[in-house]
Amino acid sequence: MAVEQGVTVLGFSEHCPHPDGRWQAVRMQMDELPEYLAEIAAARRDFPQLRILSGLECEWVPEFEETQREYFLKEMGCDFLVGAAHSYLHDGVFESAYGRQLTAADLRAYADYTVQSMRTGLYAFYAHPDLFAMSIWEWDRAADECSRTILQAAEEYRVPLEINAYGLRKPEKEYSDGPRRMYPVRQFWELAAEYQVSVVVSSDAHQPEDVWGNTGECTQIAQNLGLRVVNDQYETWLYGAGSRGGVK
Ligand SMILES: [Zn+2]
Numbered sequence: 264m265a266v267e268q269g270v271t272v273l274g275f276s277e278h279c280p281h282p283d284g285r286w287q288a289v290r291m292q293m294d295e296l297p298e299y300l301a302e303i304a305a306a307r308r309d310f311p312q313l314r315i316l317s318g319l320e321c322e323w324v325p326e327f328e329e330t331q332r333e334y335f336l337k338e339m340g341c342d343f344l345v346g347a348a349h350s351y352l353h354d355g356v357f358e359s360a361y362g363r364q365l366t367a368a369d370l371r372a373y374a375d376y377t378v379q380s381m382r383t384g385l386y387a388f389y390a391h392p393d394l395f396a397m398s399i400w401e402w403d404r405a406a407d408e409c410s411r412t413i414l415q416a417a418e419e420y421r422v423p424l425e426i427n428a429y430g431l432r433k434p435e436k437e438y439s440d441g442p443r444r445m446y447p448v449r450q451f452w453e454l455a456a457e458y459q460v461s462v463v464v465s466s467d468a469h470q471p472e473d474v475w476g477n478t479g480e481c482t483q484i485a486q487n488l489g490l491r492v493v494n495d496q497y498e499t500w501l502y503g504a505g506s507r508g509g510v511k
Contacts, residue, residue: 346386397445429467
């Protein structure tokens, strides 16, 4: 499908496994990682016309930071890691960003967690940084502050932010100002235009036919707001994020 749709560089980014098997419902186990990478290596041989990159979408779990750096990137040779906060640390405990309304305190924790993730230097880019918006009824001051905290860190640590096209393929939901997509959300990206941040457009394909799906619409969002899309310059930011050694 990637070849048919004119893709030239294709990155795989399955959810990463964890040594303690947490959040197993949506990810592989540690002992499945070699097979995943072997399949990607086989795809490289089968499709020499594509440049294929191996990656993992990761939550930052402090006790597994070294697993991600030393095992995923160095020992197993993953090309890149993507940071993401489907869950986030709140007072030292992981909470899910799904399935309930996030309070102002939740949003502060979500933003702080995202900042700490970026600070590790592990992640080549940050997936759907506006994901929190799916779980807030109203865009209020807390949402504004959460966004600005994330955007400030993305600028400071030079971590590109993803406009995620998977959100565009999901059904709209009802919010205080009417139906809208859960993400990407206009308010977040309008604020992003006030910061020196880079943007990565990604299909987040969960099915082959979506390999490049809705990316045109994401690019349009970026262009309308004057955001800098850096997909083309991936060689300068994608590789070696883990070997930057963190910004601490
Ligand atoms: Zn994700």
